[in-house]
Amino acid sequence: EAQVTQNPRYLITVTGKKLTVTCSQNMNHEYMSWYRQDPGLGLRQIYYSMNVEVTDKGDVPEGYKVSRKEKRNFPLILESPSPNQTSLYFCASKLQQVSYEQYFGPGTRLTVT
């Protein structure tokens, strides 16, 4: 089944404790991205990657890191999480940079206390 998977689905952590949210797609998509969803703000792009080893900042990149060492994986790293990073995170992928339709993972709900 073609899909985007994220782990963990739920995470509660404390301020300053480094964490990684994994994202993997099995559709051989070149383009992957991360979004966060907050009440009243919709989904906002954090980072995106056009292909292996090519990443760029989205609208809200502060406090996040990403890497794209393999085509299928695009982990989101929070080196020192803060309470304002409490949010619902979505990973997405699309076939190519010029494609329109993105496929989203199921989401990761992160709480930072």
Add this chain to the structure above:
Amino acid sequence: DQQVKQNSPSLSVQEGRISILNCDYTNSMFDYFLWYKKYPAEGPTFLISISSIKDKNEDGRFTVFLNKSAKHLSLHIVPSQPGDSAVYFCAALLGVDKLIFGTGTRLQVFP
């Protein structure tokens, strides 16, 4: 500054009737518009799209209308079904990398 706005946070419609979800945007450079549907505990799923050079696109029960002069698009669902109950996000594509989402409208279809 919200470039894509969905001013109705919720909408309630009777089964069989038409649902109309609205979206306004401010940037005339948007190339493409998409609607996504989201059920609880799932990621958004693509529903329908429209190019900025068209004014209508239809797919089964779903039709999207684009009024460029008014910077307005709408999603029509007819007839509405209980399974359509979800949050609907309007999104606009700027270039190839920037997908800007609205805040969503929660649609409830009741019997």
